[in-house]
Amino acid sequence: MAELEKYINWTFSEKCAIPSDINDRLVPGEEAVEAFKTIRDVAIFTNKRLIVRDVQGLRGKKIEIYSLPYSSINMWSTENAGTFDINAEVELWTRAGNIKIGLGKDIDIRKFDDLIASILL
Numbered sequence: 001m002a003e004l005e006k007y008i009n010w011t012f013s014e015k016c017a018i019p020s021d022i023n024d025r026l027v028p029g030e031e032a033v034e035a036f037k038t039i040r041d042v043a044i045f046t047n048k049r050l051i052v053r054d055v056q057g058l059r060g061k062k063i064e065i066y067s068l069p070y071s072s073i074n075m076w077s078t079e080n081a082g083t084f085d086i087n088a089e090v091e092l093w094t095r096a097g098n099i100k101i102g103l104g105k106d107i108d109i110r111k112f113d114d115l116i117a118s119i120l121l
Contacts, residue, residue: 008066010052011087011102012036012043019044025051025065034115036107045119068094070120078113081105090116 018032022044026032034045040055041063052066075093088109090101103109 008097008099009102010038010043010099011104012038012107013104014106016042022051033119045115047119068092068099072096073120076116076120078109078116080109088112 014037016035016037018035019042022032022035022042026046027048030046030048032044032046036043038052038054041053043050043052049070050066050068052068054064054066056062056064072095073092074095077091079089079091081088086105088103088107090103090109090112092099092101103112
């Protein structure tokens with residue numbers, strides 16, 4: 001298994017509709033809860049894990065899918081945007097390393113924090 005770098009960084013720009021093709025990736029009993037646009041694709045929160053589709057290459061034919069089971073998240077923190085910092089930030093501490101998520105100005109950090117809490121706790 002490849003080692004995860006110390007940090008993975010994603011930016012969620014805005015809330016979006018849950019893509020219909022995600023149902024092909026879900027296991028029995030798993031349901032999509034919320035979706036957010038990333039730079040080129042979508043991050044989907046389900047009731048069991050976070051799925052991020054990372055489209056790569058100029059033509060977008062190469063796609064890497066990250067699947068983070070909530071059971072591997074040990075802790076999280078949220079930081080709202082400040083005067084000079086335009087993005088709010090979320091950091092997830094996992095068994096594999098840390099994941100930083102930047103949130104666009106249209107995403108309410110407190111509602112996002114509530115989403116994580118409702119799923120993890």
